[in-house]
Amino acid sequence: MYAYNQFDQTLVDQRVDQYRDQTRRYLAGEIPEDEFRVLRLMNGLYIQRLAPMLRVAIPYGLMKSDQLRTLAQISRTYDKGYGHFTTRQNMQFNWPTLESVPDILADLAKVQMHAIQTSGACIRNTTTDPFAGVSADEIEDTRPWCEMIRQWSTLHPEFAYLPRKFKIAVSGSSSDRAASQVHDIGLHLYHNEQGEMGFEVLVGGGLGRTPVIGKTVRKFLEPQELLSYLDAVLRVYNLNGRRDNKYKARIKILVNAVGIDAFAEMVEAEWQFTKGKDLRLPTAEIERVKGFFKPPNYLSVENSQSSLKAEMAAHPQFAKWYKQNTRDHKQPGYRIVVVALKNQLQAPGDVSHQQMDGIAALADQFSFAELRSTHDQNLVLADVAQRDLLSLWLKLTDLGMARANIGTLTDMINCPGLDFCSLANAETLILSRQINETFDDMDYQYELGEIQLKISGCINACGHHHVGHIGILGVEKGGKQVYQFTLGGSASNDASLGKTLGRSIDQDQVVVVIGQILDVYVQQRKTDETFLQTVRRIGFAPFKERVYGTHQRSAA
Amino acid sequence: MALIKDQQLSLSHAATPHIRFADWLDDDLVISDAVLTNGADDLACLLANANKLSIIAIEFETFADGRGFSMARMLRRDGYQGEIRAVGDVAMDRIEFMTRVGFNAFELREDQDALQALAKLGEVSVHFQPSADGKGPAYMR
Ligand code: HEM
Ligand code: SF4
Numbered sequence: 001m002y003a004y005n006q007f008d009q010t011l012v013d014q015r016v017d018q019y020r021d022q023t024r025r026y027l028a029g030e031i032p033e034d035e036f037r038v039l040r041l042m043n044g045l046y047i048q049r050l051a052p053m054l055r056v057a058i059p060y061g062l063m064k065s066d067q068l069r070t071l072a073q074i075s076r077t078y079d080k081g082y083g084h085f086t087t088r089q090n091m092q093f094n095w096p097t098l099e100s101v102p103d104i105l106a107d108l109a110k111v112q113m114h115a116i117q118t119s120g121a122c123i124r125n126t127t128t129d130p131f132a133g134v135s136a137d138e139i140e141d142t143r144p145w146c147e148m149i150r151q152w153s154t155l156h157p158e159f160a161y162l163p164r165k166f167k168i169a170v171s172g173s174s175s176d177r178a179a180s181q182v183h184d185i186g187l188h189l190y191h192n193e194q195g196e197m198g199f200e201v202l203v204g205g206g207l208g209r210t211p212v213i214g215k216t217v218r219k220f221l222e223p224q225e226l227l228s229y230l231d232a233v234l235r236v237y238n239l240n241g242r243r244d245n246k247y248k249a250r251i252k253i254l255v256n257a258v259g260i261d262a263f264a265e266m267v268e269a270e271w272q273f274t275k276g277k278d279l280r281l282p283t284a285e286i287e288r289v290k291g292f293f294k295p296p297n298y299l300s301v302e303n304s305q306s307s308l309k310a311e312m313a314a315h316p317q318f319a320k321w322y323k324q325n326t327r328d329h330k331q332p333g334y335r336i337v338v339v340a341l342k343n344q345l346q347a348p349g350d351v352s353h354q355q356m357d358g359i360a361a362l363a364d365q366f367s368f369a370e371l372r373s374t375h376d377q378n379l380v381l382a383d384v385a386q387r388d389l390l391s392l393w394l395k396l397t398d399l400g401m402a403r404a405n406i407g408t409l410t411d412m413i414n415c416p417g418l419d420f421c422s423l424a425n426a427e428t429l430i431l432s433r434q435i436n437e438t439f440d441d442m443d444y445q446y447e448l449g450e451i452q453l454k455i456s457g458c459i460n461a462c463g464h465h466h467v468g469h470i471g472i473l474g475v476e477k478g479g480k481q482v483y484q485f486t487l488g489g490s491a492s493n494d495a496s497l498g499k500t501l502g503r504s505i506d507q508d509q510v511v512v513v514i515g516q517i518l519d520v521y522v523q524q525r526k527t528d529e530t531f532l533q534t535v536r537r538i539g540f541a542p543f544k545e546r547v548y549g550t551h552q553r554s555a556a
Numbered sequence: 557m558a559l560i561k562d563q564q565l566s567l568s569h570a571a572t573p574h575i576r577f578a579d580w581l582d583d584d585l586v587i588s589d590a591v592l593t594n595g596a597d598d599l600a601c602l603l604a605n606a607n608k609l610s611i612i613a614i615e616f617e618t619f620a621d622g623r624g625f626s627m628a629r630m631l632r633r634d635g636y637q638g639e640i641r642a643v644g645d646v647a648m649d650r651i652e653f654m655t656r657v658g659f660n661a662f663e664l665r666e667d668q669d670a671l672q673a674l675a676k677l678g679e680v681s682v683h684f685q686p687s688a689d690g691k692g693p694a695y696m697r
Contacts, residue, residue: 007682014680022649030667031649035619039649121620151684157653158629158687161622227685238626239599273633278686278693 001062001370002147002292004112011155012109015116019043020102027099042122042160044115045101053420054093054101055118056108060128060146060170061089061373063113065360068371070111072356078104083356085341085349087413087464088167089127089373090118094420116154121162121249123153123234128170129177130374133293134336134382136328140189140197142172144289145226148281152227159234163241164249166234167206174493179375181205181214181495182467184251185233192220199226203233203263204255207461211497212252215260217267223286228279232271240266296368296383301333311390318393320442321404326389333386337367339379339396340403340411344436347429348414349377358399366392376413376452378406408445409453409518410436413464417457417474418481424457426474426481431455431510438511448518451531452490467491469532470517471498472510483510487517487543488535501540502548516546558670560651561639561661563677565670572613572643572663577602592643595623599630606636614659616644625657632658632688648673652680658688 004012019039026036037047044055056071071091075083078100084092096104108114117124126149133141149168153159159166169180172189180186186202199221205214221229233251240258242248255263312319327336339359342348351359359379363371366388367381374380379401384392396402405411412435415421417428432455439445454468458475465471471486482504489498505513518531520542525534535543559566573590580591581601590611593602606612612631614624628640641661642654651662651673664673686693 011680011682011684014682018679031647032667035647035649038620121622152693154684155653155680156685157656157683158625159622160653161620161625163622235626235629239595239623243595243621243623 001064001143002059002289008112009109012112012114012116015114015155016102016105016109019105023098023102038120038161040098040101041120042117043101043105044118045098046119047098047422051095052098052101054096054104054115055086056091056093056113056115057118057125058090058113058373059150060126060132060143061130061375062143063371063373064111065363065369065371067111067113068356068360068363070107070113072353072360074104074107075353075356077107082346082350082352084347084416085351085373085377085379087375087377087415087462088125089130089375090125091373094416119165120160121164121166122160123156123162123166123168126150126153126168126170127178127183127375129173130372130380131177131327131336131382132172133295134329134331134334135173136330137175138173138330139191140172141290141293142170142178142187142189143293144286145172145187145189145223146170147289147292148227148286149230152230152279159238162234162238163243164246164251166237166251168230176491176493176495177375179464179467179491179495182207182211182464182491183214185230186214187226189223196220196222198222201229201233204252204260205495206250206252207464207466208250209247209459209461210250210252211461211466212256213495213497214252215255217255217260217264224281224283225275225279227281228274228277229267229271231274231279232267236263236266236270295331298331298334298383299385301385301387308386308389315390315393317397317404318390320446321393321402322389324404324408324446325402325406326384329383331383335384335386335389337381337384337389337392338374338406339371339381339401340405341378341401342405342411343400343403344440345400347416348412348432351379355399355401358395359401362392362395376411378411404442405445407450407452408442409439409448409451409514410445412453412455413468414455415457415463417455421457421462423460424474425459425476426457426483427507428455428457428463428472428474430507431472431483434511435514438515448521449530451518453514454489464491465489466497467495468498469535470514475504477504481507483507485513485517485547487540488532490532499540502544505547513547517543520546557666558664558668558673559641559661560664560670560673561641563655563674565674566661569661570611572641573611577612581605593627595621595627599627602627603630603634606631606634606638609636610638611641612636612638613641613643613663616642616646619645619647619650625653628654628658629688648676652677656683656687656689656691 046053169178169183188200201218202214203217372380418424456463456465467489485501486498577591577593594615643663
């Protein structure tokens with residue numbers, strides 16, 4: 001992976017000093033509250049219900065085992081011994097004190113990490129496919145491009161006070177695992193008809209209170225001009241995005257207001273000034289950055305089907321885990337392993353300091369000392385030799401991280417909700433607990449197949465509920481926490497926004513309703529049809545009838 | 557109010573213009589080569605008239621209004637060589653970025669200490685991206 005040089009290190013170190021001075025001046029009363037708010041947000045620090053919350057950047061979800069160990073250490077020293085992986089591949093700490101943040105940032109800087117631009121109205125951490133560089137269906141490795149975007153966007157002097165936050169996601173394989181269509185900019189690496197590699201550029205996607213699927217603003221972008229084109233989009237947005245109403249300030253509102261064609265023209269016009277100039281990426285630079293992402297020294301081992309079969313026969317749980325939590329790898333003899341952060345005891349995405357240390361050690365032992373975070377709040381060991389899988393599984397089991405539920409109902413996304421977040425309307429973590437208790441039969445979950453359940457505690461949609469196959473949104477009605485269901489959303493290639501099923505559901509009825517929805521699916525599905533396909537085929541009526549029909553009768 | 561200009565505390569300088577760019581444009585009788593503008597003005601028109609101006613003061617009604625950053629950048633890109641002065645809600649925590657995009661003068665907010673502000677210039681001494689300050693992207697070093 002990318003390693004800092006003297007230049008990167010200087011930048012991060014100086015940034016820590018700068019923030020230390022800002023904190024000092026704030027505590028001395030020299031920086032007004034609303035101004036410090038913006039400065040701290042640019043360093044990832046929110047003030048939440050119970051305590052400040054610090055979001056640490058994990059650029060495109062990639063980290064070294066040492067970095068994870070530092071996160072564990074930070075959680076012990078400054079927090080309550082755990083952290084939380086977010087849907088944008090970052091890590092959040094829920095309990096640091098404001099005064100300690102400069103020290104945390106200094107600790108992070110020692111292992112080439114920071115919290116720069118993890119929040120605020122600026123260009124945020126660029127996210128990507130957690131299987132980049134290793135998945136069997138990959139067209140092109142996205143990581144070097146993410147790194148080039150990271151560098152260009154870091155402390156960008158012109159785009160630090162945008163109308164609103166700005167998120168970029170990059171996908172480079174035939175299946176989109178980066179939710180790129182619901183980002184401010186989504187980039188798709190592909191080969192055009194001439195066989196040249198380039199980007200399709202989408203703009204104006206996003207969730208929140210106005211969910212929108214991104215639209216293509218440029219069909220093919222020569223990769224050397226990636227930064228000049230992004231620069232043009234950002235400048236058009238910075239100058240023209242609405243600033244009078246923060247709910248209408250995202251780029252999606254601008255794109256919808258002027259129309260995608262007019263927006264594309266504005267970008268083209270601006271791009272004429274920057275194209276082919278100093279932002280054009282020299283081939284040598286592209287090659288230099290690509291050099292950091294060379295494949296590791298894989299052993300030339302064969303996939304031995306016979307020994308795998310024997311291991312599976314001896315350990316049926318291992319067989320289930322293999323099927324559910326590992327994926328095909330480019331390299332023969334290797335598998336991609338998804339480490340579930342979705343067990344029955346912890347909130348989705350939460351990870352204790354012991355687990356962080358444990359998994360760091362497993363990365364050292366089995367996966368070239370690197371690991372990744374995913375947008376659905378799990379971890380990935382990307383390069384595990386097939387012959388090591390059983391030993392890895394045994395150790396993951398000890399850590400409580402071998403639950404074989406990836407892609408199933410209980411592999412849900414869940415925002416922190418009312419337990420931590422000051423914007424929340426409703427609790428969400430209680431739902432994941434109830435769901436885990438109710439649907440604890442894994443065989444039933446396997447039977448259901450792929451289901452993406454996504455839960456947000458308010459309309460800001462941090463839990464991506466709009467793009468869940470089943471989405472749940474917490475709302476407050478007359479002082480009561482109730483939940484609105486949406487069905488039929490997707491964040492993949494076939495991205496779509498879920499539609500509301502009907503009136504909101506009481507907290508104690510949520511699992512009942514989920515059960516009813518699943519019943520309808522099981523009754524109606526055709527062979528091999530996934531939940532999403534069934535919803536799309538049969539429409540809402542059968543689900544409505546089942547959920548509200550009975551409710552109305554019982555209420556009457 | 558303290559003014560920092562060309563990386564120094566300025567003791568004598570032209571007052572901040574109070575003629576708004578829109579009025580300057582409308583009124584043929586105004587003879588001035590200094591205007592006050594902000595993100596609400598017609599930027600294409602400002603760029604077209606910049607060669608007639610020696611001071612362009614860009615106003616930040618609130619520090620969070622980042623349009624002024626792109627305005628300065630585009631003025632410099634078009635070859636404007638006069639003074640670009642940041643006025644309004646201007647504080648030490650932004651003058652480094654402002655310098656990078658092409659501002660060369662800062663009328664600091666009342667509560668700001670000018671000497672402390674000067675020390676903020678160059679606080680982060682390395683840059684990843686080209687800007688109006690002529691410093692190339694990291695990979696061009
Ligand atoms: C607890 C503190 C948090 C606060 C105050 C917060 C606040 C917000 C707000 C206000 C938005 C909407 C922005 C907009 O529509 O322009 C948003 C969006 C988002 N948040 Fe959070 N958030 C928090 C935690 C999280 C966590 C823990 C995650 C990950 C699980 C997360 C992931 C996201 C994502 C992915 C979006 C993007 C949705 C979009 O594209 O609009 N946030 N957040
Ligand atoms: S969706 Fe709402 S409740 Fe959940 S974390 Fe985001 S802002 Fe908070």
